[in-house]
Amino acid sequence: MELRDTAEESAFRGGLRAWISANLTPELTGLGTRHESLELLRQWSRDLAKAGYAGLTWPQEYGGGGGKHSEEAIVLEELAGADAPQHVGAIGLGMAGPTIMGHGTDQQKSQHLPRILDAREIWCQGFSEPGAGSDLAAVRTRAERRGDTFLVNGQKVWSSYAHIADWCILVTVSDPDAPRYRGLTYLLVDMHSKGVEVRPLRQITGDADFNEIFFTDVEVPASNALGEVGAGWQVAMTTLLHERATLGFALTGFLDGHVQRLLRLAAADLKASEPWLAEIAAEWTQLQALKLTAYRSLGQLDLTGMPGPEGSVIKLAWSESNQRVTKLARQLLGPGAVLDDDFWQYQQLRSRANTIEAGTSEILRNIVAERVLNLPRSR
Amino acid sequence: MDFTFSPEQRELQEQARSFLERRFTPQVVASLADSDQGWARESWQEIANLGWLGVSVPERLGGAGLTFLEEAILLEEFGRCLYPGPFQASIGLARPAIPEGQLGQLAGGHRRWSVAVGAACNLVPDLGAVDAVVVERNEELWMVPASGWTSERSIDSTRRMGRLSEVAAGERLATGPQAAQLMAQMRIRKAAALALESVGIAQRVLEWGIDHVRTREQFGKPIGSYQAVAHPLVDSFVEVELARSLCYWAAWCISVEHRQAEVAALAAYASAVEAAVHTCERVIQVHGGMGFTWESPLHRYYKRSLWVQYFGGAPALHRRELARSLIAEAVSQGRDRGRPAATDQGGSLP
Numbered sequence: 001m002e003l004r005d006t007a008e009e010s011a012f013r014g015g016l017r018a019w020i021s022a023n024l025t026p027e028l029t030g031l032g033t034r035h036e037s038l039e040l041l042r043q044w045s046r047d048l049a050k051a052g053y054a055g056l057t058w059p060q061e062y063g064g065g066g067g068k069h070s071e072e073a074i075v076l077e078e079l080a081g082a083d084a085p086q087h088v089g090a091i092g093l094g095m096a097g098p099t100i101m102g103h104g105t106d107q108q109k110s111q112h113l114p115r116i117l118d119a120r121e122i123w124c125q126g127f128s129e130p131g132a133g134s135d136l137a138a139v140r141t142r143a144e145r146r147g148d149t150f151l152v153n154g155q156k157v158w159s160s161y162a163h164i165a166d167w168c169i170l171v172t173v174s175d176p177d178a179p180r181y182r183g184l185t186y187l188l189v190d191m192h193s194k195g196v197e198v199r200p201l202r203q204i205t206g207d208a209d210f211n212e213i214f215f216t217d218v219e220v221p222a223s224n225a226l227g228e229v230g231a232g233w234q235v236a237m238t239t240l241l242h243e244r245a246t247l248g249f250a251l252t253g254f255l256d257g258h259v260q261r262l263l264r265l266a267a268a269d270l271k272a273s274e275p276w277l278a279e280i281a282a283e284w285t286q287l288q289a290l291k292l293t294a295y296r297s298l299g300q301l302d303l304t305g306m307p308g309p310e311g312s313v314i315k316l317a318w319s320e321s322n323q324r325v326t327k328l329a330r331q332l333l334g335p336g337a338v339l340d341d342d343f344w345q346y347q348q349l350r351s352r353a354n355t356i357e358a359g360t361s362e363i364l365r366n367i368v369a370e371r372v373l374n375l376p377r378s379r
Numbered sequence: 380m381d382f383t384f385s386p387e388q389r390e391l392q393e394q395a396r397s398f399l400e401r402r403f404t405p406q407v408v409a410s411l412a413d414s415d416q417g418w419a420r421e422s423w424q425e426i427a428n429l430g431w432l433g434v435s436v437p438e439r440l441g442g443a444g445l446t447f448l449e450e451a452i453l454l455e456e457f458g459r460c461l462y463p464g465p466f467q468a469s470i471g472l473a474r475p476a477i478p479e480g481q482l483g484q485l486a487g488g489h490r491r492w493s494v495a496v497g498a499a500c501n502l503v504p505d506l507g508a509v510d511a512v513v514v515e516r517n518e519e520l521w522m523v524p525a526s527g528w529t530s531e532r533s534i535d536s537t538r539r540m541g542r543l544s545e546v547a548a549g550e551r552l553a554t555g556p557q558a559a560q561l562m563a564q565m566r567i568r569k570a571a572a573l574a575l576e577s578v579g580i581a582q583r584v585l586e587w588g589i590d591h592v593r594t595r596e597q598f599g600k601p602i603g604s605y606q607a608v609a610h611p612l613v614d615s616f617v618e619v620e621l622a623r624s625l626c627y628w629a630a631w632c633i634s635v636e637h638r639q640a641e642v643a644a645l646a647a648y649a650s651a652v653e654a655a656v657h658t659c660e661r662v663i664q665v666h667g668g669m670g671f672t673w674e675s676p677l678h679r680y681y682k683r684s685l686w687v688q689y690f691g692g693a694p695a696l697h698r699r700e701l702a703r704s705l706i707a708e709a710v711s712q713g714r715d716r717g718r719p720a721a722t723d724q725g726g727s728l729p
Contacts, residue, residue, distance in 0.1 A: 001388075001448060001631050002381045009380060070380050260709075266702070267709040277706075281698035284705055285625065285646040292624035295382040317617050365613045366606065373589050373616060375603035 003295075005074075013074050019051055020082045029083045038164050041088040045119035054087050055097070055117045062101060062113040069298050073249040080253030081260075090250070091161055092116035092123035096169045098242040100188075103227040103235050108188065112167070124165035124191070126156040126213055127236065134363045136171065136236065137181050141215060143172035145222065145229075150174070150187060152195075152218040158357065162198045162211035165191045170215075171236050174229055184232030188224045195219075205349045241311075243358055248294040248311055251318045252287065258325045258347065259287045265332050272334055279328055286321045290314055313372075316364045319354035326351045382627070384452070391449060395456040398429065403460040405676035411463045412536040412679060418464040418508055426466070427488025435474070441486040447568070450474075451575050451630035458579025461676075461683055463537035465505040468493035471572025472504075475564045476513040476520055476552055493525070494565070495543060496690070502531070504690070506541025513565075514546060520558045523549030535686040537679055563641075570644040571629040573691040574651035577684060578626050581619045581651070581658040584680050588612050588662035602665070611661045618654040625650050645701040649694035655684035 005013060027037070028044055048054045056072040058064020065071060079086055087093060097116045100108055115121040132138040141154025152172060162168070168189045175183035189196070195218035200208035227235040266273035266280055273280065294314055326348035330337040333344070355361040369375040384392065402422070411418055426432055434449045436442020443449070450470055457466045469485065473492035477485055484490040491509040496502050503512050506528055514521045524547050533540040553561050589612060592603030602608045629643035637643075659681035663670035670677050688694070 001384060001627070003628065003631055005380060073380075263705055263709040264713065267706050267713060270706070273702075273706065277702035278695040278698040281646075281702035281705065282649070285650055285698070285701070286621070288628070288643075288646060289621035289625050289650060292382065292628050293621055295380060296624055296627075298380075298382070313617050313620060317621060362606075362610075365610045368613045368616060369603070369606075369609040373609075373612060375589065375593060375609050375612070376601045378604050378606050378609065 009070055009074060012071055013078065016053065016075060016078050017082075019053070020078060020084055023047060023051075024082060024084050028085055038088075041085055042119050042122070044085055045087045045089060048087055049118040054089075054119075055093055058093075058097065058113075058117070059101070062097075062109065063117050073294070073298070076249040076253040077256070080257050083257065086250060086253075087119065088164075089116055089119050089122050091125055091165075091169075092121060092167075094250075095125060095239045095243050096123040096167070096188075099169065099186075099235060099239045100226065102238050103186075105223075107223070108226065112188070121166045122161060122164055123167045123169065124159045124162040124211075124213075125239075126159060126162075126168045126170035126189070127239075128158045129155060130157055134360055137184070137233065139171050139173060139184070141170070141172045142176070143174045143185050143187060143220070145174065146219075148222050150185070150220045150222060150225070152187070152189065152215045152220055154215050156213040156215075157201070157210075159198075159211045159213050160209055160357075162191070162213050163200055163208070167191055168213070169226075169239060171232055174232070178230065181233040182230055184236070185229045186226045186232040186235040187220050188226055189215075189218065189220050193218050193220070203350075204352065205346050207346070209350075240359070248297070248314045249291075251314065252291045252294055255287050255290070255318060255322055255325065258322065258329070259284055261343075262325055262329050262332070265329055269332070273332055276328060276332060279324075283321060283325045283328065286317065290318055290321070312359070312364045312367045315358060316361055316368070319351075319361060322354050323348075323351045382624075388449060388452060392452045392456065394429075395431070395453055396459070399456055399460040399462065403462055405461075405679075408461050408463060408537060408679065409676065416507075417536065417539045418505075420508070422464060423491065424488045427486070430486075432470070432488055433482075433486025434470075436482045436486040440479070440482045442482065446634035447571075448630050448634040451571070451626070451634075454572050454575040455579040455582075455626070458576030458683075459583045461537055461580070461583075461679055465491045465493055465508045467538075467572060467576055468505045468509060471576070472565070472569055473513050475561060475568060476522065478522070478550075478552065492522075501543040501546065503528070503541050503543060504533075504538055506530075506543070507539055511549075512543065513552070514543075514549070515562065516546075518558060519554045520552040520561055521549045522552050523547050533686065534689075535679070535682040537683060538686055567641050567644045568633060570648035570691065570697070571626065571633055573687050574622070574626045574629065574644070574647040577651040577655035577687055578619060578623050580680050580684050580687075581615070581622070581655040584655075584658050584662045584677065585612065585615050585619060587677065588615070588658075588665050591662075592665050608665055612665065615654070615658040615661050618650070618657060622647065622651040622654040642701055642704060645697045648691060649697045649701070652684070652688040652691060653694050656681075656688055659684050 028040065053075050055063065056065030056068045056075060060066040093116060097113060100112055112121060127136060129139050129141060131140060141156065143150040143152050168191050170187045170189045172185050172187055173183055174185035195216040197214040199212045201210045201212055202208050203210065262280060326344060329344045330348055366378055370377055430443055431453055433442030434445050435447060438444040454471055469492045472494045477492060481490060492511050492513065493503050493505050493509040494513045500515055506525055509525050511522050512525050514523050526547060527545040528541045528543050531540040531542050592608055593601055595602050625647035629647040632640035632643045659677065663677050663681060666677065669675055
């Protein structure tokens, strides 16, 4: 056990800090998750990739860093600490990329992986539908085989990044008569294809981070199926496993930013923060516990190469933590909190989605109950 | 960054678990809890023979020359089996105050220690099982013999309490800044040691809860298939895993004398004792009426978890203290803003 950086990690961190301070312009800080300036973010992500700070966990043959999880964690921490934006291709790097590596053809790998790394391709996720949320196997978006193409019709919802995405990982029904879980096909869809329409969904924050995607007679080459036709469920499970695992450090990095701000807020008005000291410390503590647990589960990932279900634990605890932190920060502001401060107001409302997106807390509890505690299935 | 135990540390953990599970089954602990002595005196020599009392004692004094990290592994395992005896008192609480000249006796299992707490500084855990007590007196630390005392009724019959009725003169251990430093060190170790014991308690109880809901059937199905039953156990699992990470962090900080040792120990304590109490309560609940019986081992674990929380102090108070130190740091960082970040900061922890 050694919780300080090794000499190698320390050198990596030092180099990264120097790179960030040389490259981070004021217009980039605080851009966060609101993508008003796509080109700026794309360029920043390209620069990150060029400097070797993207896809550190990816195998070297695909242009990555060769499975350096601790360095990936350092990148996420340092970017969050400097208030710098993360790589804009989060879904490509964390979900589409690893799924393509696991199930893709050589052609699919060479076509997409390098372009995901340097943000030439931004990806979005087409999983949820109005009638299929937690119950993913109930999707109805149809993919009909017509010779060398699939004809895609249907609607997806809650798609982050879809309004700026170039590609989509899409779960479709290719055989509506097959038994449940057997008739699904996982497609890689060019978002610039004819018949794809993206409509932003205005949320309770007033912003539009999510979108609906409508597919009307969209022609997708049959060679864009990822994995076997009809095996889409297994491919989708790979994506979801990676979603929660790789998310860990990104989530704690994001929460770290909030907790640091919370502490500065408390430091600025000691009297106002006095009644809330125990709550403030509890949130700081929870953040450290999440970070440490993410490091502890790295050992597991390095051993087996596949993320374990621990990721569900981190996502579950993180989402509730972020909801409490953002509400606590508003509370510290006193009656002034009724005014929209353009940061905490947005973050507090936005945090309500944290227990819904990327697996609702109810589904995550089921996953932990069944796969970690080995309790009997609830359904 | 490496947050894993070494093969030797894992071996120690497995060895401790298998010995303690065999030696201190819930039946054995129950009969000791009801006995006059309250503990198995002969077990101390067995533990000494296994080398577990001299873990951090230098090799030249008959110990293993290891650190608090290895003691932490044992504290968790001793908590897990609800060991009745002064292991927590000697290793978790009194250890930093034991004079070097007596460390050989510690390692050999020839002498046992505890500490005095309370307003009059005369309330002592496991007083009937120890030879000497560390007492704080006028900002000095003293070691007094464990004689002249009365027995008090502890809420946990596996961890008895006694009150020193007359405090013999004893031996002065430290004065002035040296005493203050020693007391600070003991405070940090106490928080971490109680936290580790709590994680051991919580883990064992959670396992009983899981086993029970897997097999107990109602309405024709195991009750663990009902989400209303399963989800509280998941919440306990999450709490225990997060607390465990904090505990190992605190143990590591103490073992390398890291500047974060104090905040880590405070954080670990507040999280772990709450995790233990919550887990006991949830697992009693999922056991239904059986969980409420004297026959079930659960009440002893529950009482130990409450004992730890009352003895160590309210988690909220620890958090308030922690917050003050975090906010003070944020204030000083605010003052330093604009200065370049230290490049030798190293380490990804705060």
